Amino acid sequence: MNDPILSGHQLTRRFPGRTHLALDQVDVTVRAGTSLGIVGESGAGKSTLLRQLLGVDRPTSGEVRFAGQPLDRVRQREFRRQVQVVFQDPRSSLNPRMSVASIVAEPLRSLHIGANRAARAERVAEVLTSVGLRPEDGRRYPHEFSGGQRQRIAIARALAPAPRVLLADEPVSALDVSVRLQIIDLLKDLVDRLGLTLVLVSHDLAIVSQLCPEVLVMRHGRVVERGPTVDVLTNPAHDYTRALLAAIPQLPPDLMEEP
Amino acid sequence: MTILETSGLTVTLDGQPLVHDVSFGLAAHDRIGLIGESGSGKSLTALALLGLLPPGMRTSGRILIDGQDHLGAPDRQWQRVRGRTASIVFQEPQTALDPLMPVGRQIAGPLRLHQGLNRSDAERRAIEWCDRVHLPDPARLVRALPHELSGGQRQRVALAMALACRPRILIADEPTTALDVTVQAQILALLDELIAETGVGLLFISHDLPVVAGLARHLLVMRNGRLVESGPVDDVLRRPRSGYARQLVASAATVTRLARPAAREEKKQ
Numbered sequence: 151m152n153d154p155i156l157s158g159h160q161l162t163r164r165f166p167g168r169t170h171l172a173l174d175q176v177d178v179t180v181r182a183g184t185s186l187g188i189v190g191e192s193g194a195g196k197s198t199l200l201r202q203l204l205g206v207d208r209p210t211s212g213e214v215r216f217a218g219q220p221l222d223r224v225r226q227r228e229f230r231r232q233v234q235v236v237f238q239d240p241r242s243s244l245n246p247r248m249s250v251a252s253i254v255a256e257p258l259r260s261l262h263i264g265a266n267r268a269a270r271a272e273r274v275a276e277v278l279t280s281v282g283l284r285p286e287d288g289r290r291y292p293h294e295f296s297g298g299q300r301q302r303i304a305i306a307r308a309l310a311p312a313p314r315v316l317l318a319d320e321p322v323s324a325l326d327v328s329v330r331l332q333i334i335d336l337l338k339d340l341v342d343r344l345g346l347t348l349v350l351v352s353h354d355l356a357i358v359s360q361l362c363p364e365v366l367v368m369r370h371g372r373v374v375e376r377g378p379t380v381d382v383l384t385n386p387a388h389d390y391t392r393a394l395l396a397a398i399p400q401l402p403p404d405l406m407e408e409p
Numbered sequence: 410m411t412i413l414e415t416s417g418l419t420v421t422l423d424g425q426p427l428v429h430d431v432s433f434g435l436a437a438h439d440r441i442g443l444i445g446e447s448g449s450g451k452s453l454t455a456l457a458l459l460g461l462l463p464p465g466m467r468t469s470g471r472i473l474i475d476g477q478d479h480l481g482a483p484d485r486q487w488q489r490v491r492g493r494t495a496s497i498v499f500q501e502p503q504t505a506l507d508p509l510m511p512v513g514r515q516i517a518g519p520l521r522l523h524q525g526l527n528r529s530d531a532e533r534r535a536i537e538w539c540d541r542v543h544l545p546d547p548a549r550l551v552r553a554l555p556h557e558l559s560g561g562q563r564q565r566v567a568l569a570m571a572l573a574c575r576p577r578i579l580i581a582d583e584p585t586t587a588l589d590v591t592v593q594a595q596i597l598a599l600l601d602e603l604i605a606e607t608g609v610g611l612l613f614i615s616h617d618l619p620v621v622a623g624l625a626r627h628l629l630v631m632r633n634g635r636l637v638e639s640g641p642v643d644d645v646l647r648r649p650r651s652g653y654a655r656q657l658v659a660s661a662a663t664v665t666r667l668a669r670p671a672a673r674e675e676k677k678q
Contacts, residue, residue: 191590191592297447328446356667359667397593399593400619401646405662
């Protein structure tokens with residue numbers, strides 16, 4: 151069993167003016183090399199948990215650790231380099247006035263990675279290629295790309311500093327179904343090829359089952375079930391997980407047989 | 410009897426066709442699903458059918474409502490159609506509802522306008538409709554503002570509003586896309602119940618094939634502004650004629666299969 155790379159201990163988050171806790175004593179462990187899916191419906195606390203793990207929001211009580219160290223004792227630049235994020239809507243997460251190359255180079259500049267402009271340009275070309283875009287695409291602007299390609303750009307930007315952990319918040323929810331499959335394949339390939347550890351927040355069990363061997367099911371700020379994804383999906387222990395699985399719209403059963 | 414029929418419907422913006430030569434008809438008790446990816450022209454088709462296209466878009470073809478062509482009709486004429494002959498519910502009920510008006514008055518509004526009910530009768534009818542769409546404690550809930558309700562409850566209010574004047578056509582444009590999966594299942598069950606009870610002809614628009622296939626009996630497949638396939642749901646799912654429909658079915662089958670490792674495991678054994 152690999153060491154925990156990122157973990158949350160008894161994380162509680164209370165937002166001012168709200169009676170319900172957004173997070174209620176949540177324990178979460180992300181082991182290097184074992185991707186984790188966080189599933190649940192809106193308001194379950196998935197994104198709040200992700201923001202704690204990303205260090206952009208602080209828990210009311212509890213602690214986040216990176217490689218065993220409390221987050222406030224980890225050097226920010228080192229943490230940012232190792233832990234990157236991709237959001238749901240690439241339209242709003244990409245600056246429309248910047249070329250794709252400068253968007254992807256942004257974390258390299260801010261984290262002072264790469265000796266000079268030429269070294270950074272080389273890294274940009276490399277990550278654009280690894281997400282299935284061409285190095286020349288760097289000269290274009292986000293609006294020239296489709297939704298799926300924009301999500302590839304966002305993934306390239308996250309990968310530029312060569313992080314060990316990639317946090318992704320509903321990375322395919324805004325995409326059409328065929329494009330969704332392509333991005334799932336891309337993420338799967340990156341996890342395998344780069345040894346990335348993915349922490350994936352999604353309401354969609356299909357994507358989690360494809361990418362994450364471990365899963366956490368959340369509801370009302372609490373973890374209701376956790377374990378290997380195959381076990382949770384085949385043999386859910388909690389009523390809520392069962393309801394979640396039963397609610398997924400299905401095609402007639404015979405159409406879902408493997409071709 | 411066909412209530413709403415369109416033929417050769419074309420919508421253009423700056424000379425570019427966004428919807429091209431779309432023809433189909435909708436009668437009472439019909440359940441037609443219109444499926445396509447984003448940008449395929451399905452929502453524009455829906456808006457055109459109710460004369461709701463944004464200014465600047467040009468339409469040609471025919472939109473027959475009870476046999477009368479409404480294409481290019483003045484808004485006064487459309488107002489007699491909307492809510493009375495045909496209603497629409499949208500993806501995000503938050504934007505379809507007035508944030509400052511209690512939901513009961515919003516349901517009562519069309520009843521007073523189209524059926525000439527007085528305020529107290531209309532509000533009594535609004536309470537009955539809240540009950541029919543299974544909202545809890547209807548007598549109290551009608552006084553709530555939209556933001557005090559959950560997303561699923563707001564969509565129930567939107568359905569009550571759409572159906573209150575007993576339209577013969579209901580257009581539902583991605584009505585469950587913004588909802589959580591368990592809430593989506595409840596709203597789909599409600600929609601199924603309401604259209605069975607009222608016999609309203611349904612045009613259900615979605616990008617999600619399993620959702621459409623569960624509710625519709627006939628499918629229209631749209632791509633790049635054109636209808637590329639039309640047929641009974643079962644035929645389109647099992648014997649798709651166009652390459653695009655085949656691809657949609659395959660993608661949907663893959664995605665739903667992915668969430669069912671149980672089925673995969675059983676099959677291996």
